[in-house]
Structures are given as C-alpha cells and as structure tokens.
Amino acid sequence: MPTSPTVRTSLLFVAIAAVCLLFADIAITTANPWRDLGRFFMGVATPDFFSTDNLYVAILRTVAFAFTGVAIGSASGFLLALVYRFRTVRTFCAFIRAIHELFWALIFLQFFGFHPLTGVLAIAIPYAGIFAKVYSEILDEADPEPRNLLPPGTSNVASFLYARIPDCWGQIRTYTAYRIECGLRSSAILGFVGLPTIGFYLEAAFSQGHYSEAGALLILFYVLIATMPLWLRPKLLPLYVGGAPFFLGEGLPIVWGNVERFFTEDIVPAPIRNNEGMAELGSWFGDLMMNQALPGIWNTLVLTQIALVATGLLALLAFPLISTHFGGPVRRTAGHVFLVIARSTPEYILAYILLQLWGPSMLPAAVALALHNGGIIGHLIGRQSSDIRLRPDASTGVNRYAFELVPRIYRSFLAFLFYRWEIIMRETAILGILGIATLGFYIDSAIQNINFDRAMVLILITALLNLGIDAMSRLIRRQLKLQTMPTC
Known part of the structure; x- marks a missing residue:
C-alpha cells in the first residue's frame, strides 16, 4: 500500500x-439540459464539414499561430535556459509563465488590437518561461563524461555544442514536440478573444445553434492532434516554422501611439x-x-x-x-x-x-x-x-x-x-x-x-x-x- x-x-x-x-x-x-446535451451530441454525430470554408481556415490559422508562437518561445526559452542559474532570470521566467496565454492576449489586444502579433506573443511569452525551466533541467542532467573527453583548451561554446547538446538533443526534441501539441490547444482558445482560430468559429457556431458545424470543428481538431505523429516530422519542422507566419492572416495596422499610452497612462492607477x-x-x-x-x-x-x-x-x-x-x-x-x-x-x-x-x-x-x-x-x-510486470499468481x-x-x-x-x-x-x-x-x-x-x-x-x-x-x-x-x- x-x-x-x-x-x-x-x-x-x-x-x-x-x-x-x-x-x-x-x-x-x-x-432542459438533457435536450441541449442531446442536440450537441447529435451535432457531433452528424458533423457538417462543408457548411463553410471557415472550418479549414480556422484549422490552418490555429496551426499557424501555434507553430509561430512555439518557435519563438522555444528559441527564447533556450537562450534563457543558458543563464537560468541566475535568480533574476528564474524569477522572471516563473512570472511570465504564471500568466495564462489568454491574459497575455487580453493585454496585447489593448494596444496591438486584432493583429497576428497579439496571438503570437500571447503564446510565445509564457512558453518562453516554460521552455527555459525545462530546457535548463534537461541540460543540468546531461552526462558530464563527454565533456571530460574533450581536448584541453576546448572553449565553452565548443564544449556546449559538441558535448552537452548531443547528449540532451533527444529529450529537447521530444519535449518541444509535446509543447507544439500544447501550442495547438493554446492557439485554439485564443479565438474566444476574437483572433481567427478555431475558438472564434466554435463560439460563433454555438451561439447560432449550428451544432453540426461545431461538431465538425471539434472533430477536425481531434484529428489534427491525433495524427501529429504522422505529419509532425523533424525534417518538416523548418518548413512548418518558416511557412506558418504567412498563414496568420492580416490585422489592422498597429498604432504605436496606443502602445505608448497603454504603458504611460492606461495601466497607471487612477x-x-x-x-x-x-x-x-x-x-x-x-x-x-x-x-x-x-x-x-x-x-x-x-x-x-x-x-x-x-x-x-x-x-x-x-x-x-x-x-x-x-x-x-x-x-x-x-x-x-x-x-x-x-x-x-x-x-x-x-x-x-x-x-x-x-x-x-x-x-x-x-x-x-x-x-x-x-x-x-x-x-x-x-x-x-x-x-509493470505482475507476479504469476497476481x-x-x-x-x-x-x-x-x-x-x-x-x-x-x-x-x-x-x-x-x-x-x-x-x-x-x-x-x-x-x-x-x-x-x-x-x-x-x-x-x-x-x-x-x-x-x-x-x-x-x-x-x-x-x-x-x-x-x-x-x-x-x-x-x-x-x-x-x-x-x-
């Protein structure tokens, strides 16, 4: 026990x-909750995949925001992981990852508006804090023996690239792939604050009682997640990351005066x-x-x-x-x-x-x-x-x-x-x-x-x-x- x-x-x-x-x-x-629940399950059982082109646009935008945000968060997190031993860095990373992606989105909406940058930063910032912590732990657990085998006088940079990274690369790659799945979920819910991901169209379908359209959106999202091992291949990652920004859509131009006013006036206590x-x-x-x-x-x-x-x-x-x-x-x-x-x-x-x-x-x-x-x-x-291996008489x-x-x-x-x-x-x-x-x-x-x-x-x-x-x-x-x- x-x-x-x-x-x-x-x-x-x-x-x-x-x-x-x-x-x-x-x-x-x-x-009548049972009636409403029945209508929802009927919509899932009879999905309408051709009700509108928005279904596939929503999936594409969800993937684009996820890859762009996770890529920036991963790169930033890796750099932070290299200096994670400093208390200031650890505190900073803990703070930014403690704020949910939707809260970051609500903040950026106030001065960037419905611009793709709002969604990308809402994912990238908290993910940078998460990546920094996990990458740092992975690097700290690296086997020190390969570094001891390097010739005397090897620089710290060369030691890092040739001794530590190869030993950790498998774990880093596995965890980053997992965070891409998390990024897809984060990207999906950004639609509930107005960004053009799956959450936006899902909310619209529910509010109008279009349960078959909502069911189609959910099924497409499940298929997207379930088939990740098939399409998320390491060799294709550069293609995905490089192409994702071009599918984020367009937003209204950023008014930089709004950014300045937000920090100098709006958030200052009245x-x-x-x-x-x-x-x-x-x-x-x-x-x-x-x-x-x-x-x-x-x-x-x-x-x-x-x-x-x-x-x-x-x-x-x-x-x-x-x-x-x-x-x-x-x-x-x-x-x-x-x-x-x-x-x-x-x-x-x-x-x-x-x-x-x-x-x-x-x-x-x-x-x-x-x-x-x-x-x-x-x-x-x-x-x-x-x-777990059970006993023969279990x-x-x-x-x-x-x-x-x-x-x-x-x-x-x-x-x-x-x-x-x-x-x-x-x-x-x-x-x-x-x-x-x-x-x-x-x-x-x-x-x-x-x-x-x-x-x-x-x-x-x-x-x-x-x-x-x-x-x-x-x-x-x-x-x-x-x-x-x-x-x-």
Missing part, C-alpha cells in the same frame, strides 16, 4: 475539497494618474481588494481544490481503460479514444460547451478541468502501469486494481497530480472570462469597463497566486520524495 505520508496527504486534500464543496456554486440552471494623493490611492486599492480581488481569489481557490481532487479521482478511474492488465484490445482502443478526446480538448473549450448546456455555475468548470487534466494523468499512469479484476497496481503507481500518480496543481489554478482563473466569478471574471470586467489599471493589478495577483501554488506543490513533492518529473 502507499506509504503513510502519501495517504495522509491525499486524505487531507480530499477533506479540503469536501469543505470547498460547501461554499461552491454547483448547480445546473438550464431549463489616483496617481489624476494626482489625487496617497489617501485616494489607498482607498482605490482597498476597494479593488475588497470587492474584486478577495472574492476572486476565494472562488479561484475553492474551484481549484475541487477540480484538483476530481482530477485525481477521474485519473485513477480512467487509467485501467488503456492498461494492458485490464480488458482486451477493443476496450483499450475505446479507452485511448476517450482519453485522447479528454486531454486534447482545452479546458476552456470544454467549459464553454458545458456552460452552454448546463448554465453558469462552477459545475461546468470543475467537470471541464477534471476531464482534461484527468485525461492527461490517466494516460500517463495508464502507460506506466502497462510496463489477482484479477478489482483486487488486481486495488492491491496490485494502484499501490505501485500511486507515488507517480501523486507527482503528476501535484505537478498539474499550478496548471489547474491558471486554468481556473482564466475560466472567469466565461462568467464564473474567479479572478478572470473580474479581470475581464475591468478590461470591458476600460479600467486597465485595475485589470493589471488583478493579473499581477493571479500571477503571484500561481507562484505560491507552484512553490507549495514543489514543497509537497519534496516532502513526500516524489521524484517523478512529468513533461505535461
């Missing part, structure tokens, strides 16, 4: 989530901008904290903890679907299809769909977060469980699950779960844009009311909250000696 500290930690988090449920807004508010003194600044900040920041933080934390435990429960229930120790090929194939759909659909899109079907509450957000993250962790531990059925496999994969499961804790927090905050009263709700409201100063303070609070959760997650993993470093 799992060691006592892991059991106590698990039970503590379950208890916290149970308390959070008492304060959560969990409800279905639509008049009392300072109007020379109203420190007393007014204190009152302004107090009102922001009491009426927006604190309610947003509370709801974000409540929803995060519920979604975290729900993710864990779903992952533990889902991993047998693809494990070779349960069922036959047909069942495992169905399980793979389910987990591919769950982990490939961005939480934002899942939450948007469920909100249309169930109405505004925390329930659609919690289910969306659990499905996506549970699908990812279930896939990872399902593959891991398949590599039990079968429920006993095999409960007494043979779960105890042996439980520590890895917790490592994956706590690793995604901060990611779930980021997604919880951003789901506020859909109307759930997390921090994203108040940030979006402030931007809609042209209170950019308030929005920037709330975004900063969101980043600090994510940094706090990330630090707590690392502390718990270290205390429990959970050494697994997931690349998800």
Whole structure:
C-alpha cells in the first residue's frame, strides 16, 4: 500500500475539497439540459464539414499561430535556459509563465488590437518561461563524461555544442514536440478573444445553434492532434516554422501611439494618474481588494481544490481503460479514444460547451478541468502501469486494481497530480472570462469597463497566486520524495 505520508496527504486534500464543496456554486440552471446535451451530441454525430470554408481556415490559422508562437518561445526559452542559474532570470521566467496565454492576449489586444502579433506573443511569452525551466533541467542532467573527453583548451561554446547538446538533443526534441501539441490547444482558445482560430468559429457556431458545424470543428481538431505523429516530422519542422507566419492572416495596422499610452497612462492607477494623493490611492486599492480581488481569489481557490481532487479521482478511474492488465484490445482502443478526446480538448473549450448546456455555475468548470487534466494523468499512469510486470499468481479484476497496481503507481500518480496543481489554478482563473466569478471574471470586467489599471493589478495577483501554488506543490513533492518529473 502507499506509504503513510502519501495517504495522509491525499486524505487531507480530499477533506479540503469536501469543505470547498460547501461554499461552491454547483448547480445546473438550464431549463432542459438533457435536450441541449442531446442536440450537441447529435451535432457531433452528424458533423457538417462543408457548411463553410471557415472550418479549414480556422484549422490552418490555429496551426499557424501555434507553430509561430512555439518557435519563438522555444528559441527564447533556450537562450534563457543558458543563464537560468541566475535568480533574476528564474524569477522572471516563473512570472511570465504564471500568466495564462489568454491574459497575455487580453493585454496585447489593448494596444496591438486584432493583429497576428497579439496571438503570437500571447503564446510565445509564457512558453518562453516554460521552455527555459525545462530546457535548463534537461541540460543540468546531461552526462558530464563527454565533456571530460574533450581536448584541453576546448572553449565553452565548443564544449556546449559538441558535448552537452548531443547528449540532451533527444529529450529537447521530444519535449518541444509535446509543447507544439500544447501550442495547438493554446492557439485554439485564443479565438474566444476574437483572433481567427478555431475558438472564434466554435463560439460563433454555438451561439447560432449550428451544432453540426461545431461538431465538425471539434472533430477536425481531434484529428489534427491525433495524427501529429504522422505529419509532425523533424525534417518538416523548418518548413512548418518558416511557412506558418504567412498563414496568420492580416490585422489592422498597429498604432504605436496606443502602445505608448497603454504603458504611460492606461495601466497607471487612477489616483496617481489624476494626482489625487496617497489617501485616494489607498482607498482605490482597498476597494479593488475588497470587492474584486478577495472574492476572486476565494472562488479561484475553492474551484481549484475541487477540480484538483476530481482530477485525481477521474485519473485513477480512467487509467485501467488503456492498461494492458485490464480488458482486451477493443476496450483499450475505446479507452485511448476517450482519453485522447479528454486531454486534447482545452479546458476552456470544454467549459464553454458545458456552460452552454448546463448554465453558469462552477459545475461546468470543475467537470471541464477534471476531464482534461484527468485525461492527461490517466494516460500517463495508464502507460506506466502497462510496463509493470505482475507476479504469476497476481489477482484479477478489482483486487488486481486495488492491491496490485494502484499501490505501485500511486507515488507517480501523486507527482503528476501535484505537478498539474499550478496548471489547474491558471486554468481556473482564466475560466472567469466565461462568467464564473474567479479572478478572470473580474479581470475581464475591468478590461470591458476600460479600467486597465485595475485589470493589471488583478493579473499581477493571479500571477503571484500561481507562484505560491507552484512553490507549495514543489514543497509537497519534496516532502513526500516524489521524484517523478512529468513533461505535461
């Protein structure tokens, strides 16, 4: 069985989530959710791939934004990884990756408008912080022996290129390919703020009740993700990266005066901008904290903890679907299809769909977060469980699950779960844009009311909250000696 500290930690988090449920807004508010759910599934079952050319334009733009943003983020992250040992660099990278891509997009929209640069930078900036951290860890774990074999007097640059990079190249390439899949998901949800990716057309199809068109968009996106091993070949990457910027589309010209005004006026707190003194600044900040920041933080934390435990429960229930120790090929194939759909659909899109079907509450957000993250962790531990060699006299059925496999994969499961804790927090905050009263709700409201100063303070609070959760997650993993470093 799992060691006592892991059991106590698990039970503590379950208890916290149970308390959070008492304060959560969990409800279905639509008049006939089953009818709406049936219409949605009918649309998926009868997709209309020829309703408009926008379907294929949306996929092309989604791919273009993903490749361009990930390429810039990867290159920038690699350069940052070379100096990641400096505390200032580590802090900078932690900060930029703590802010969700949609928040970056909302910021850039204010001065770049609906220009392709908005979407590219919204992906590239947080990804640079992520790449810097992971590339740095990969380089630090490189085998030192090849460097010892180089001739005396070899320069640091030559040593790096000929001794460290070849040893790490496989890991770097694998992780970068994974981030391209993540970039496709990030690119898709940028459409919900008006950029011409799949999210834009998906929202339009849902709002007009065109479920067959929405179903076609989702199916095309799943096929795009599922077939990545076929078309994402290393030899073709230069072609993809070089061609992607030409398919981003055109936007309105950038007015550089708007950029200057944003930094010199718009984000400056109103009392300072109007020379109203420190007393007014204190009152302004107090009102922001009491009426927006604190309610947003509370709801974000409540929803995060519920979604975290729900993710864990779903992952533990889902991993047998693809494990070779349960069922036959047909069942495992169905399980793979389910987990591919769950982990490939961005939480934002899942939450948007469920909100249309169930109405505004925390329930659609919690289910969306659990499905996506549970699908990812279930896939990872399902593959891991398949590599476990059972004893010849091992039990079968429920006993095999409960007494043979779960105890042996439980520590890895917790490592994956706590690793995604901060990611779930980021997604919880951003789901506020859909109307759930997390921090994203108040940030979006402030931007809609042209209170950019308030929005920037709330975004900063969101980043600090994510940094706090990330630090707590690392502390718990270290205390429990959970050494697994997931690349998800």
